[in-house]
Amino acid sequence: MPSSSSYQLSTLEGFVSGVLSACVAVTFTNPMEVAKTRLQLDGELMSKGSPKTYTNPIDVLRKIVRNEGFRACQKGLGAAYMYQFALNGSRLGFYESLRKSIASLAGQDPSKVQLWSSVSAGASAGVFGAILGNPLFLVKARLQAHSVVPDPSIGKITTNPNSATAVLTNSQIKSSLSPHRTRYAYKSAMDGLDQIFKAEGLKGLMRGVDAAMMRTAMSSSIQLPAYNYAKTNLAPYFSPDSFWLYIASSSFSGLCVLGAMQPADTALTRMYNQFDQSGKRLYKNPIDCLWKTVRIEGFTGL
Known part of the structure; x- marks a missing residue:
């Protein structure tokens, strides 16, 4: 029987462990994801x-709790769980198999981690997962963007037309000073998927998939290679299978991913929620979104 240090996960085990670990992580990070989406x-x-x-993520969460309650900080959590199944399950579950296959096809030793094969495998697995998970990420982004605030004049919860993420009627959109708002209000992830499919069909569910592929390819091509690189180079400074070795490697990988995917992530969020005063799309594609953002808002808009 192989020792625990040499045991290799099967594809199924990698898939399941990838999904479960991602769902645990997203439970704690979802409030910041809500804040990020609104920013x-x-x-x-x-x-x-x-x-x-x-003004900042803390200000977002403070206003959400004050106006919408603590539960609003976990908006889109159900969709996020399902999305992790599609994205991280395939990305983490199939990454190692793809890496070894690519290395073997190139005549390289699959047991040795090569940068180019790791990047290729990470990007390929990520793009595949992004395509499968796009409808869920679309709904998640729209659920997290939607906000309601208390109207003191009537003592009821209503949509605030002055909120940057308000849901407006067509007449409100036309008369609004700032048309850049989300108009999507869903009861749940399944309700969102149902509404989108009934209104736009499969095309609607795959809206923004080009931006999702770009975002995920950038993050996936860096995440696992960066983790492997850090773990390999930090291993001499830690005991075998040290908890702190995994923490340090994961932290390094996370910082690399953050720097690489942030612009694409902003483009994805905006393309999922875009429309103007006349109901037309603001952007043609992710590159057009990034160009307009930089031209009007500057690089800090990314």
Whole structure:
């Protein structure tokens, strides 16, 4: 029987462990994901110096709790769980098999980690997962962007037309000073998928998939190679299978992913929620979104 240190996970075991670990992580990180989504939409295509609803992630969470309650900090959590099944299950579960196959096809030793094969395998697995998970990430982003606040004039919860993430009627959209708002309000992830499919069909469910593929390819091509690189180079400084070795390697990988995918992530969020005063799309594709964002808001808009 192989020792625990040499045991290799099967594809199925890698898939299951990838999903479970990602779901545990997303439970704790989802509130910050909600904050990030609203910050990415706040001040969309507005010039520098324009007033914004939020100042930083903590301010977002504080206003969410005050106006919508603690549960609103976990908006889109159900969709996030399902998305992790599609994305991280395939990305983490199939990565090692793809890496070894690519290395073997190139005549290289699959037992040795090569940078180019790791990058290729990570990007391929990530793109495949992004395509499968796009409908779920679409719904998650829209659920997290939607906000309601208490209207003191009537003492009821209503949609706030002055919020950067308000859901407006067509007449409100046309008369609004800032048209860059989300108009999607779903009861749940399944309700969102149902509404999108009924209104737009399969095309609607795959909206923004080009941006999702770009975002995920960038993150996947870096995440696992960066982790392997850090773990290999830090191993001499830690005991075998040290908890702190995994923490240090994961932290390094996370920082690399953050720097690489942030612009693409902003483009993805905006493409999922885009529309203007006449109901037309603001962006043609992810590159157009990034170009307009930089041109109008500057690089800080990314």
